[in-house]
Amino acid sequence: MKENELVVKGRQEFMGREIPVVLGGFGEGKKCVSDKTIAEIHGMREPDVRRRITDNIKRFKESIDFIDIKQRILLTDTLGVHETHTLELLQNLGYAKQSITQAEHIYILSERGYAKLIKIMDTDLAWDIHDRLMDEYFQLREERKSLENLSPQLQFLINVELEQKRQAEKLEEVDRKVDSIKEVIALRPNAWRKDTGVIINKIAYSLGGAEHIRAVREESYKILEERMHVALGIRLTNKKKTYAMNGVCKSKIDKLNQLDVIADDPKLIEGYIAIIKEMAVKYGVSLEERR
The missing domain is CATH 1.20.5 (Single alpha-helices involved in coiled-coils or other helix-helix interfaces)
Incomplete structure (x- = not known):
């Protein structure tokens, strides 16, 4: 193995999933981590992780904090060399051929680079996962090194x-x-609007921040429509028309939303609560800080 050659040395269990153990790139035997693995353990999309790095690239030092594997592939292709090892490496890391082709950047981060990314994320969940990954993944090499003697x-x-x-x-x-x-x-049926809102916010922050709240909420509505065979948008429009015909003030009508439509139908309330529970379990969020 060359000093800076990246290799996958098996897999390691972390937070209930198997993650690839990647060595090299930043020195012989040094562990590093791909943007795909980071996205998986932080509950984020790969493009969002890459965007965080790309938007703050001045804070990262190439070959010390990060390696852009995609640019390495493009460079070798330009020179007329087909980089089979790198493509095989990415596939061993779980990247699909299509995602490799479509991605502008594919980052591998050193321990130092990952620590810088966490500072950029700056959420309690990100720091918690960072601490665990440092203890269970990066620092494990030190334990093994000392055992050799x-x-x-x-x-x-x-x-x-x-x-x-x-x-x-x-x-x-x-x-x-x-x-x-x-x-x-234990989500309370009599306080479903408040409780589901708290869960949606926590899911959004687990994905990277408040900017994800709208997308998470829309996901919940889409699942409800598909499962319950309803069109919330049409029901909302009809509800607004009914309010207008009954002389309700425009400001109140403008505040109506899909939750008001759900509140009109006990079956929709029950279905929506079930969906939010499923999403909470899926994204691994807790209600401990709810009240």
Whole structure:
């Protein structure tokens, strides 16, 4: 293995998913992480992660904080060299051929580069995941390096202890998820508008910030329409017309939205609550700070 050659050395369980272990690129044996893996563990879209990096690229140092694999491919193609190793690497990291072709940038970040990205994200969830990834992914190499100098017997005993620790952490994570699901199931029917709004906000922030609130809400409405076979937009228009015919003031009519339509139908309320519960579990958000 060349000093700066990127290679995938198996996979590692992290937060309930298997993530690829990537070595090299920034020095022999040094771990790094792809923008795809970052997107998966932070519950974000790959283009959003790349945009955060690209928009703040002046804060990152090339070959120290990041490597742009896509630009490397384009450069080799320009020179008339077909970079098969790089393409195979990206496919081993889970990138589809189409996404490789369409992407303008594909970033690999060093430990230092990932830390800089977290500063840009600057959310409680991002910092929490950062701390866990540092402990469970990046720092694991230091543990293994120090073990190399010990006797085989001691290495075995320490590895057993480390594995027991990791298994305990997995069980703790499962317990947290179960508690989160219990909280979601306890969503109060008599306060559904407030509670679903809180969940939608938390999902949005888990995806990167308040700018995602509208998209998450629209996703919930789309699922409701498909599942309940309703057209919320048409019902909203009809509701506004009815209000106007009954002499309701324009300012009140303008404030009407899809939630008011849902509130008119107990079946829609029940269906919407179920959908928000499913979305909360899907995105791994908790209601612990709800009240």
